[in-house]
Amino acid sequence: MRNKFDVELEALNTDLIEMGSMIETAIASSITALIQRDLHSAERAIEYDNEIDEMERRIERRCLKLLLQQQPVATDLRTISTALKIITDMERIGDQAADISEIVTRLAGEKDLLEIKNLKKMAEATIKMVNQSIDAFVAKDPVLSNEVIAYDDVVDDLFNQSKTELIHAIQTDSRYGEQFVDLLMIAKYFERIGDHAVNIAEWVVFSITGQHKNQKIL
Amino acid sequence: MRNKFDVELEALNTDLIEMGSMIETAIASSITALIQRDLHSAERAIEYDNEIDEMERRIERRCLKLLLQQQPVATDLRTISTALKIITDMERIGDQAADISEIVTRLAGEKDLLEIKNLKKMAEATIKMVNQSIDAFVAKDPVLSNEVIAYDDVVDDLFNQSKTELIHAIQTDSRYGEQFVDLLMIAKYFERIGDHAVNIAEWVVFSITGQHKNQKIL
Numbered sequence: 001m002r003n004k005f006d007v008e009l010e011a012l013n014t015d016l017i018e019m020g021s022m023i024e025t026a027i028a029s030s031i032t033a034l035i036q037r038d039l040h041s042a043e044r045a046i047e048y049d050n051e052i053d054e055m056e057r058r059i060e061r062r063c064l065k066l067l068l069q070q071q072p073v074a075t076d077l078r079t080i081s082t083a084l085k086i087i088t089d090m091e092r093i094g095d096q097a098a099d100i101s102e103i104v105t106r107l108a109g110e111k112d113l114l115e116i117k118n119l120k121k122m123a124e125a126t127i128k129m130v131n132q133s134i135d136a137f138v139a140k141d142p143v144l145s146n147e148v149i150a151y152d153d154v155v156d157d158l159f160n161q162s163k164t165e166l167i168h169a170i171q172t173d174s175r176y177g178e179q180f181v182d183l184l185m186i187a188k189y190f191e192r193i194g195d196h197a198v199n200i201a202e203w204v205v206f207s208i209t210g211q212h213k214n215q216k217i218l
Numbered sequence: 219m220r221n222k223f224d225v226e227l228e229a230l231n232t233d234l235i236e237m238g239s240m241i242e243t244a245i246a247s248s249i250t251a252l253i254q255r256d257l258h259s260a261e262r263a264i265e266y267d268n269e270i271d272e273m274e275r276r277i278e279r280r281c282l283k284l285l286l287q288q289q290p291v292a293t294d295l296r297t298i299s300t301a302l303k304i305i306t307d308m309e310r311i312g313d314q315a316a317d318i319s320e321i322v323t324r325l326a327g328e329k330d331l332l333e334i335k336n337l338k339k340m341a342e343a344t345i346k347m348v349n350q351s352i353d354a355f356v357a358k359d360p361v362l363s364n365e366v367i368a369y370d371d372v373v374d375d376l377f378n379q380s381k382t383e384l385i386h387a388i389q390t391d392s393r394y395g396e397q398f399v400d401l402l403m404i405a406k407y408f409e410r411i412g413d414h415a416v417n418i419a420e421w422v423v424f425s426i427t428g429q430h431k432n433q434k435i436l
Contacts (some may be wrong), residue, residue, distance in 0.1 A: 068286040167395035170388045177385035181402065188403065 005070050009079065012062050016083055019055045020134035023093045026052060027130055027193065030097040031123045033104045034186065037112060042101035052094035056087045082207035086137065089196040089203075093130060096189045096196075103182050113169070113179050118162040122190045125155050129197035136204045148201035155194035162187040223288050227297065230280050234301055237273045238352035241311045244270060245348055245411065248315040249341045251322045252404065255330060260319035270312035274305045300425035304355065307414040307421075311348060314407040314414075321400045331387070331397050336380040340408040343373050347415035354422045366419035373412035380405040 026048040033042035063080050066072065072080060129148050136144040163184065170180045206212040244266040251260035281298050284290065290298060347366050354362040381402065388398045424430040 064282055064286065068282065163396070163399060167388060167399060170385060171392050171395065174389050177389065178381070181381060181385060184399065184402070185406065188406075 015059050017138055019090050022052050023090050026094050026097040027127055030100040033101050039108055042104045045097045045101040049094045049098035056091045059087050078207055082203045085203045086200050089199040093193050093196050096193050100186050100189050110179055118158050118165055122158045126190045126193050129194050133197040133200040142205050142208050145201035145204040149198050152194050152198045159187055159191040233277050235356055237308050240270050241308050244312050244315040245345055248318040251319050260322045263315045263319040267312045267316035274309045277305050296425055300421045303421045304418050307417040311411050311414045314411050318404050318407050321404055328397055336376050336383055340376045344408045344411050347412050351415040351418040354419055360423050360426050363419035363422045367416050370412050370416045377405055377409040
């Protein structure tokens with residue numbers, strides 16, 4: 001028979017998977033909003049941010065209860081501290097999906113300038129990283145985690161290319177300077193989302209191996 | 219005689235004041251780094267970020283211990299939940315001071331483009347907001363908190379002016395497009411730091427009145 005602690009740990013895992021799926025939805029909505037200039041999707045991503053925040057607090061409370069009532073050791077302790085770290089990165093991804101959507105909302109009615117090819121590529125690359133980091137977490141898969149970590153270079157390169165492309169756009173079409181800067185901010189948010197996906201992947205590796213790249217932060 | 223709980227609450231308050239002073243130092247260092255192109259100050263702000271992160275974890279542990287061992291109610295509960303919220307905003311200010319300093323480090327050796335007047339004004343306005351929000355917290359001063367909240371409009375206006383100025387700079391001096399974009403990112407970090415100072419001020423108001431602008435997030 002499974003004990004109460006295992007049941008609660010399982011419930012924690014289910015909540016984390018749900019929160020992961022929430023941020024996948026949020027980022028997908030913000031990208032649809034951006035690419036298709038769809039304000040309903042933008043609204044959805046912004047609303048989702050509140051739900052994600054609530055989910056973060058629910059998981060936090062669950063972790064604290066487990067930590068303080070059960071005083072877990074070794075692997076279980078690692079599982080719980082990983083959960084506390086991962087939800088912080090998930091929550092920030094939710095924030096950034098909302099930030100992107102707010103810019104999209106502000107740009108509604110303006111000329112469609114989304115010919116910036118690298119920005120679309122960034123959107124695709126970033127959502128891939130987020131989805132894979134969640135998959136790696138759900139499957140406790142260190143190989144997939146390492147793929148996510150390696151893929152960050154692709155997103156960083158795309159960010160630099162988007163930046164160059166947008167600087168050029170600002171210089172050649174002075175009417176749309178402000179809008180191009182807004183797109184630059186979106187590129188920056190994508191780059192940051194990629195960083196948070198890397199963090200999640202690094203925490204997955206830690207939860208399996210007990211080793212984290214940056215031991216100091218533990 | 220004061221009981222153990224009051225003593226621990228007092229220790230929490232001391233830690234918070236110390237963390238506040240740490241972020242004041244971090245942001246001051248990052249601004250010195252920016253304005254005087256001083257790499258030692260940049261390094262200091264970056265190193266400080268780790269210390270701030272450690273302080274955040276220490277305060278978090280202290281709050282959790284208080285919450286779970288003492289099961290406080292009413293005012294004390296509010297004090298502890300305010301602390302947990304405030305340290306999140308403080309930690310992000312520390313992150314952004316480090317982000318600014320990293321850009322300054324990258325720009326070392328490049329031409330000094332800091333004639334952007336509004337960016338210097340933003341630095342001054344932002345550090346003022348941060349210092350006042352910490353002062354408001356230490357003194358539990360709702361009037362000063364409301365001044366910080368109102369002052370955010372000044373920083374937002376300065377951000378918009380910096381943006382316009384930088385877009386113009388990118389358009390008129392195409393050689394320095396990348397560096398101007400870096401300065402734009404710095405302006406964005408200042409704007410965000412202002413937002414976090416507002417959050418701190420709003421939490422101070424909450425800790426005194428029990429009322430928070432956004433009740434939903436509690």
